[in-house]
Amino acid sequence: xxxxxxxxxxxxxxxxxxxxxxxxxxxxxxxxxxxxxxxxxxxxxxxxxxxxxxxxxxxxxxxxxxxxxxxxxxxxxxxxxxxxxxxxxxxxxxxxxxxxxxxxxxxxxxxxxxxxxxxxxxxxxxxxxxxxxxxxxxxxxxxxxxxxxxxxxxxxxxxxxxxxxxxxxxxxxxxxxxxxx
Numbered sequence: 001x002x003x004x005x006x007x008x009x010x011x012x013x014x015x016x017x018x019x020x021x022x023x024x025x026x027x028x029x030x031x032x033x034x035x036x037x038x039x040x041x042x043x044x045x046x047x048x049x050x051x052x053x054x055x056x057x058x059x060x061x062x063x064x065x066x067x068x069x070x071x072x073x074x075x076x077x078x079x080x081x082x083x084x085x086x087x088x089x090x091x092x093x094x095x096x097x098x099x100x101x102x103x104x105x106x107x108x109x110x111x112x113x114x115x116x117x118x119x120x121x122x123x124x125x126x127x128x129x130x131x132x133x134x135x136x137x138x139x140x141x142x143x144x145x146x147x148x149x150x151x152x153x154x155x156x157x158x159x160x161x162x163x164x165x166x167x168x169x170x171x172x173x174x175x176x177x178x179x180x181x
Contacts, residue, residue: 004070004088004097007123016115017077018086021060025073026053028082031104038102040165042085063087069097074116076107083107086116088124088133095131097124101147108143117151125179132179136163136172148175 011018032038033048043059045052060071067090074084084103091098099121103113117135124130135153137144149155153175162172 004064004090004128006064006070007072007127011072011119011123012077013115013119015077015110016112016119017075017080018072018116018119019075019080021057021071021073021082023054023057025057025082026050028073028084028104029053029056031106032084032102035102035105041163042100042102044102060085060087063089072116072120074101074103074112076112083112084116086120088120088128088130091134093132095129097130097133099124099133099135101144113143113147114150117147117153121151121153121177125177130179132176134174134176136174138163138170139173145173145175151177153177 006020029044030048030053032044033046038044039046044056063069063071069087069089071085071087073082074086075082084101084107086099086101088097088099099117101113101117121133124133135148137148156174156176159172159174161169163170
């Protein structure tokens with residue numbers, strides 16, 4: 001049986017810190033909205049304004065209360081400023097969650113996404129009691145494929161025409177980590 005809750009203490013590995021979202025994190029949402037791929041596949045506003053930024057953060061808080069999952073800010077442990085997001089969204093199958101993540105353009109290439117995915121998936125498979133954490137990634141998204149493989153995920157297969165982005169459909173590569181038996 002899984003129990004999603006905010007990790008206590010926060011998840012930290014020396015460089016990357018996963019923590020609850022704060023209204024002080026709106027600058028992260030503003031930068032994320034400048035990358036067209038982030039709003040396309042998430043609820044980040046495509047056109048930023050402070051009200052939309054606050055609404056995004058409030059939606060992240062509500063995920064746990066609504067039983068949808070758990071959203072955490074990815075922060076640099078040096079500055080504690082939010083630089084991205086990682087989320088566990090519960091799937092209909094018991095004990096299974098999908099992991100999602102993004103990092104703002106100015107902070108990419110520093111390893112924060114891989115570290116965040118490793119931290120949250122290890123926590124989910126141990127402390128939260130999940131049996132499986134999976135990710136669905138477009139085949140041409142080499143950066144996300146790298147994040148997942150360096151975070152201990154294995155490629156399992158392809159779901160054809162599975163993802164929907166407005167009027168565009170795409171295949172999804174399925175990656176997963178499972179709990180140790």
